[in-house]
Amino acid sequence: MTHPASVLVVGASVGGLAVAESLRRDGFAGALTLLGAERHPPYDRPPLSKKVLAGEWEPDRTRLRADAALAKLEMTTILGDPAVHLDVLGRAVTTASGRRLTAESIVLATGLEPRRLPGQAPWPGVHVLRTLDDAVALRTALLAASQVVVVGDGVLGTEAAATARAMGLAVTLVGPQTTLLASQLGPQIGGHLAALHTGRGVQLRLGAAVESLVGDEARVRGVRLAGGEVLPADVVVVAIGSRPATDWLFDSGLRLGDGVVCDSRCRAAEGIYAVGDVARWHHEGLGAALRLENRSNAVEQGAAVAANILGKDRPYTPVPFFWTDQYDVKIQVHGFAGADAQVIIVEGSPEAGQFAALYGSAGKVTGVLGWNMVKQTRALRQHVVEATDWSLVNSLRKS
Amino acid sequence: MRVIVDLEKCCGAGQCVLLAPKVFDQRDDGIVILLDEHPPEALHKAVREAACVCPGAAIKLEDPA
Numbered sequence: 001m002t003h004p005a006s007v008l009v010v011g012a013s014v015g016g017l018a019v020a021e022s023l024r025r026d027g028f029a030g031a032l033t034l035l036g037a038e039r040h041p042p043y044d045r046p047p048l049s050k051k052v053l054a055g056e057w058e059p060d061r062t063r064l065r066a067d068a069a070l071a072k073l074e075m076t077t078i079l080g081d082p083a084v085h086l087d088v089l090g091r092a093v094t095t096a097s098g099r100r101l102t103a104e105s106i107v108l109a110t111g112l113e114p115r116r117l118p119g120q121a122p123w124p125g126v127h128v129l130r131t132l133d134d135a136v137a138l139r140t141a142l143l144a145a146s147q148v149v150v151v152g153d154g155v156l157g158t159e160a161a162a163t164a165r166a167m168g169l170a171v172t173l174v175g176p177q178t179t180l181l182a183s184q185l186g187p188q189i190g191g192h193l194a195a196l197h198t199g200r201g202v203q204l205r206l207g208a209a210v211e212s213l214v215g216d217e218a219r220v221r222g223v224r225l226a227g228g229e230v231l232p233a234d235v236v237v238v239a240i241g242s243r244p245a246t247d248w249l250f251d252s253g254l255r256l257g258d259g260v261v262c263d264s265r266c267r268a269a270e271g272i273y274a275v276g277d278v279a280r281w282h283h284e285g286l287g288a289a290l291r292l293e294n295r296s297n298a299v300e301q302g303a304a305v306a307a308n309i310l311g312k313d314r315p316y317t318p319v320p321f322f323w324t325d326q327y328d329v330k331i332q333v334h335g336f337a338g339a340d341a342q343v344i345i346v347e348g349s350p351e352a353g354q355f356a357a358l359y360g361s362a363g364k365v366t367g368v369l370g371w372n373m374v375k376q377t378r379a380l381r382q383h384v385v386e387a388t389d390w391s392l393v394n395s396l397r398k399s
Numbered sequence: 400m401r402v403i404v405d406l407e408k409c410c411g412a413g414q415c416v417l418l419a420p421k422v423f424d425q426r427d428d429g430i431v432i433l434l435d436e437h438p439p440e441a442l443h444k445a446v447r448e449a450a451c452v453c454p455g456a457a458i459k460l461e462d463p464a
Binding site for chain 2: 018021022025044046064295296299300303321323325330332372374375377378381
């Protein structure tokens with residue numbers, strides 16, 4: 001198997017780091033460069049909306065690897081210098097500072113950019129939460145705040161609301177869906193999550209559209225809903241989703257369509273691969289294009305791309321995994337949940353605060369969700385792997 | 400090889416148990432239990448993969464020869 005002489009990884013978050021580490025672990029001895037837009041060495045994002053925002057961790061604790069471990073990778077690391085242009089045929093990346101980096105294989109792992117409200121003013125008190133700097137700034141703001149409005153009913157919005165509420169702040173969460181995480185988990189489980197938040201004192205304004213922010217140059221004062229009602233706030237967290245960070249690729253000639261479009265090997269063009277939140281690849285197991293925004297995928301896809309760069313030529317067909325921690329509840333999902341799937345609780349019960357549920361569609365088990373039920377959920381994952389027939393699910397019930 | 404786990408970073412995903420069940424287990428709340436601090440050579444590849452994919456970055460390896 002021939003290895004490329006050099007590999008350039010664009011993006012120094014968990015996916016990019018996983019590519020670098022996997023390449024070295026698989027025996028790649030060529031030149032390796034890691035290019036990051038942020039000034040920080042690789043750090044972990046899931047703790048940002050939880051431990052870091054809550055002040056339980058110092059920001060430095062999110063670092064993924066110590067300097068010594070990074071040094072062992074024997075790579076050139078360039079931080080604080082965003083990529084601005086990709087030359088596919090020339091296999092070259094130009095950076096904001098004017099560097100031109102070339103490599104035989106290039107991996108695109110530039111992640112996401114948070115969406116903002118249309119016309120979102122840059123007033124003090126308005127925050128998004130994507131980077132370590134964002135988290136530190138939001139924590140500082142929360143410490144001086146009393147009323148917070150979170151705009152967004154997805155994973156990030158609900159985590160931020162839970163953390164702010166646990167800090168003792170008055171929290172209102174606004175979202176367009178009928179319940180929390182409805183599109184990710186469906187109405188039934190989403191309803192349990194909404195009940196959890198309500199029980200902890202979060203005011204939910206579901207099915208509500210935000211018209212605009214209210215405020216002035218001094219600071220944000222609140223959020224105006226369609227219909228005119230103003231929810232007062234001294235901090236507003238905008239968590240209305242993200243979009244793949246592909247603006248810099250607009251003239252690259254690569255196919256872009258909600259992410260960098262790749263084949264089943266996560267290859268966007270000869271010698272060009274994509275990893276993590278930014279990658280839309282063809283999942284052969286599903287027979288469909290897929291883009292996943294979660295940490296586990298970034299690492300697994302990074303390892304898969306490293307193997308393919310080194311000549312393995314294997315399709316990437318993961319069983320996805322994501323989790324969220326809110327208050328004292330840990331929700332974990334293996335496989336695919338989704339809004340339209342059938343759902344059946346097979347162990348425990350919502351009343352007991354512990355349960356596991358199977359999701360199914362087209363007559364097969366597609367996912368398992370655990371609510372404070374970690375080991376059982378892991379065991380049930382096998383039904384996702386085997387795509388157990390949905391008609392057998394009732395016989396699995398223990399509750 | 401020496402395996403070190405950080406219980407505070409562990410997010411209870413159980414990916415390590417799926418990859419190397421002789422080295423890792425989970426408590427009922429999901430937090431990792433280290434079964435074998437010095438796993439035999441035959442398990443090193445699986446343990447390295449577990450350390451790499453751990454969603455909490457909670458597994459560290461020393462002397463990963």
